[in-house]
Amino acid sequence: MNMALNLNGPAHFITLGPLSISAGNAVVILVIFGLFAAALTLPFPNHHDSE
Amino acid sequence: MSVPTKSWTIRVRKATVEQFKPEDILPDRQPAYVSSWIYVFGVATLAAFVMLIASGLYLTLEGPSWWHTSSVGHYVNSVHLWSVELFFVFMVVHLWGKFWMAAWRGRRLLTWITGVIAFLASVFTGFTGYLIQTNFDSQWIAGQAKDGFNAMGVGAFFNTLNTGQAILLHVALLPLVLGAIVAWHVILVRRHGVVPPIDEGSSK
Numbered sequence: 001m002n003m004a005l006n007l008n009g010p011a012h013f014i015t016l017g018p019l020s021i022s023a024g025n026a027v028v029i030l031v032i033f034g035l036f037a038a039a040l041t042l043p044f045p046n047h048h049d050s051e
Numbered sequence: 052m053s054v055p056t057k058s059w060t061i062r063v064r065k066a067t068v069e070q071f072k073p074e075d076i077l078p079d080r081q082p083a084y085v086s087s088w089i090y091v092f093g094v095a096t097l098a099a100f101v102m103l104i105a106s107g108l109y110l111t112l113e114g115p116s117w118w119h120t121s122s123v124g125h126y127v128n129s130v131h132l133w134s135v136e137l138f139f140v141f142m143v144v145h146l147w148g149k150f151w152m153a154a155w156r157g158r159r160l161l162t163w164i165t166g167v168i169a170f171l172a173s174v175f176t177g178f179t180g181y182l183i184q185t186n187f188d189s190q191w192i193a194g195q196a197k198d199g200f201n202a203m204g205v206g207a208f209f210n211t212l213n214t215g216q217a218i219l220l221h222v223a224l225l226p227l228v229l230g231a232i233v234a235w236h237v238i239l240v241r242r243h244g245v246v247p248p249i250d251e252g253s254s255k
Contacts, residue, residue: 028140035144039088046086 076241085245089152092145093240099138100233104226106131111222115185115214135177142170154246162243165236172229179221182211193217 011022021029055061109127110117118128146166148154155163181192193211200206210216 028136032140032143035092035140036089036147039092039144039148042088044086044088 071238071242075244076238078241082245082247084248089144089148090245092141092148095141096138096145097233097237099134099141102134103131103138104230106134107222107226115183115218119185135180139173139177142173146170152246153249156246156249157243159239159243159246162236162239165232165239169229169232169236172225172232176221176225176229179217179225182217183214183221185214 011024013020013022014026106127110124110131113121113124113127117124119125149163149166178196182189182196193214196211197206200209200211
C-alpha cells in the first residue's frame with residue numbers, strides 16, 4: 001500500500017551529542033508545544049450564558 | 052415496622068450527598084474564565100482514554116495476535132495506538148497548563164497529586180502495552196527493559212519477558228487502577244471547581 005508517509009521500517013534518529021531521539025518522537029513533542037501555544041493564543045468562542 | 056434512623060447506610064448516604072452535591076458533580080454553568088482553549092485538554096485526555104478502553108476491550112476479546120491476521124484487527128490496533136498517542140499529547144498539554152496556572156491553589160493539592168499519580172500510572176500502563184505487541188519490536192523492548200528492571204532491583208516482581216504477566220497487568224490490573232485514579236481526579240475537580248486564574252486574586 002503506498003502511503004504519503006510510510007510508517008513501516010526502522011525509525012530515523014536525530015542525534016545531538018549524547019542525546020538521541022526518534023523523528024516520530026520529535027514530531028510528537030513539537031506538536032505538544034504547538035498545541036500549548038495555540039491553546040494560549042487562539043480566541044475562544046464566547047457564549048452569553050457563561051457567568 | 053419502624054423506620055431506622057441510624058444505620059451505616061443512612062450515614063454513608065448522607066455523607067455522600069453532602070460531599071458530592073449533584074449540582075457540583077454535573078453543573079450547568081461554568082465560570083467565565085473557563086472560556087479558554089487551555090481548559091479543553093483535560094476532557095480531551097478523558098475522551099482519548101475512553102477510546103483507549105473501547106479499542107482495548109475489542110483487542111482483549113479477540114486476543115493478542117488478532118491484529119496480525121485480520122485487517123479489522125490491524126485497524127482496531129491502530130486506533131488503540133493513536134488513541135494512546137493523543138492521550139499522552141493531551142495529558143502533557145493539560146499538565147503544562149495546570150502547572151503554569153498553579154492549579155493546586157485553593158485546597159486543590161490532592162487534585163494535583165492524583166494527576167501526577169495518574170500520569171505515572173499511564174506511563175507504566177503504556178510500557179506494558181509496548182511489551183504485548185507480539186512482534187520482534189516488543190521482544191527487543193522486553194529484553195532491554197528486563198535489564199533495566201533487574202538493575203532497579205525489581206526484576207523479581209516484573210519479568211518483562213513474561214508476556215502473560217505483561218498482558219494481565221496491561222489489560223486487567225492497570226486499567227482498573229488508572230480508571231480509579233482518573234475517576235478520583237475528576238471528582239476532585241468537580242468538588243473544588245476549576246481553579247481561577249492567578250491574577251483573580253482569590254484562592255477559592
